[in-house]
Amino acid sequence: MKRQRGYWKRFTLASFIGIFFLIIFLGCAKKEAIKNISNNEETLRDKAMTYCGYMVRKEFDKMYELEYPLYRKNVSLVKYILKVSNPKVGFQSCEVSDMRIKGDAAETDLKVKLRLKVPGAKAFDYDRIITEHWVNIDSVWYHVPDKEVTQK
Numbered sequence: 001m002k003r004q005r006g007y008w009k010r011f012t013l014a015s016f017i018g019i020f021f022l023i024i025f026l027g028c029a030k031k032e033a034i035k036n037i038s039n040n041e042e043t044l045r046d047k048a049m050t051y052c053g054y055m056v057r058k059e060f061d062k063m064y065e066l067e068y069p070l071y072r073k074n075v076s077l078v079k080y081i082l083k084v085s086n087p088k089v090g091f092q093s094c095e096v097s098d099m100r101i102k103g104d105a106a107e108t109d110l111k112v113k114l115r116l117k118v119p120g121a122k123a124f125d126y127d128r129i130i131t132e133h134w135v136n137i138d139s140v141w142y143h144v145p146d147k148e149v150t151q152k
Contacts, residue, residue: 040101040136044101044106044134044136045099045108047143048110048141051063051143052094052095052110054066055094056093058085060081060085061077061081063080064077064080067142067145068135068142068143068144069142087117088116089115089117090115090117091112091114092125093112094112096108097109104135106136107131107132107134108131108134109131110131110132111127111128112127112128113126114126114127
């Protein structure tokens, strides 16, 4: 009987130690997952701000490099520049105001200040919020123009 009691004491002690380490490891895994999510948000915010900077400076060739790869495969740089450049509209400033990430897809709200040039009238500034779409492929965020259907 004493032998059996000693066995159960050791078994109970080993179980508690095992559960303790399991809780510690799960806590670390949770912290790592939270760290990855915040890193993902930070990466997307940086990419969106880079994209904004290119819009303001009218660096359309650099914007093109941030576009979704399937889009770039189907649309040449020349066609892209003709599509996005508009001499009557100029971006004066741009900043990311909100982000929503759902898995490998995301939306960013950009607070932009536009300068509109109307023929025969004085140019005026216009504030607006625009929503841009992004997709994450192999840990790299790409801009999705015109809400293209994305497939990996």
